[in-house]
Amino acid sequence: MGSTLQETKSAITLRGSAEIISEFLDYGVNSILFQRGIYSSETFNAEQKYGLTILKSADDKVKDFLQNVLEQTKEWIASRKIQKISMIICNADTKEVLECWDFKLQVEKNDIPEGETEVVGHKDVKVIQNEIRDVIRQITGCVTFLPMLDCPCSFDLQVYTDSNCDVPEGWEESAPKIIDNCQELKMRSFSTSVHTVDTAVCYKLNM
Template structure:
């Protein structure tokens, strides 16, 4: 007599987790750039991802540029003043050192639901973020260790493009985690009230 067993999911490896996190960044950045009007809506097309429709750029050069980032800063094109600072903080999840049993594995469906929630929350930020009337540009900031091997011809040291504390508000967004990484998200925006 044959018995059927539910398929066992493999634990997410470091490489798999990095791939999920990188893919999330791509879709999060595209969502921010579309929602905040940094590029015209005609520059985006719809794709189905995480069980929902997500808008992504049709510009290949921009898509390649967005493949690596941690902080996305929207800047006034004319004054170069930072207007919004979207931060995606990556933390490595360390397994408990005193446990001999493996940690429970997080189902991929749960990870995708968490990602879906963050993307929906990014879309909903248009309800409280100030309207941006000025033309804007954006800058990508990546924070690395001093010893990290970074592409010298592509990356340069830069100002953190922080918004002065007296003129900013911060909103913590949802987070998501894999078996290896936890991503905390937030947006700081210029607010002069």
């Protein structure tokens, strides 16, 4: 009985993997917003997650925007129609792109039947959360390496999907954002046993 329970606990479905990744993106994007000073620190509340204290925006507009994008993103991840999510930080006045945080997704198993939603991977959830914790720590720590953002900034999310995806009403198609004279900093990956997520930030030098 104990063995059966343990196996069930560590079973990861395609949708379960999408849920884990969507939650990571929520905490990751919020952490970047706080660490990079995109909004006033007074508009963030502390939450405990992955064994860390993570600051999340309490601004209703930010919360609604992230919920809208990440709910749709979760569906696309579960249907294997997404390759990358990018968080773009721009100069609010000139619209110049200053940073691009890339979260690249790879499906670890390419033989999953179309429409499959049952168990497709096995990994202890605590191990996955520990790996995510290490990524969040790196996001927090890398602020010391990045140039200061000494101008008012805005952010947006770009979702790179398959060409046959239906774009929801209110969404706009846009070209990839390019940073001239940029440097890339790669971080740790984490795996759900269904997807691997690689995180990296490209930033503009000599701002």
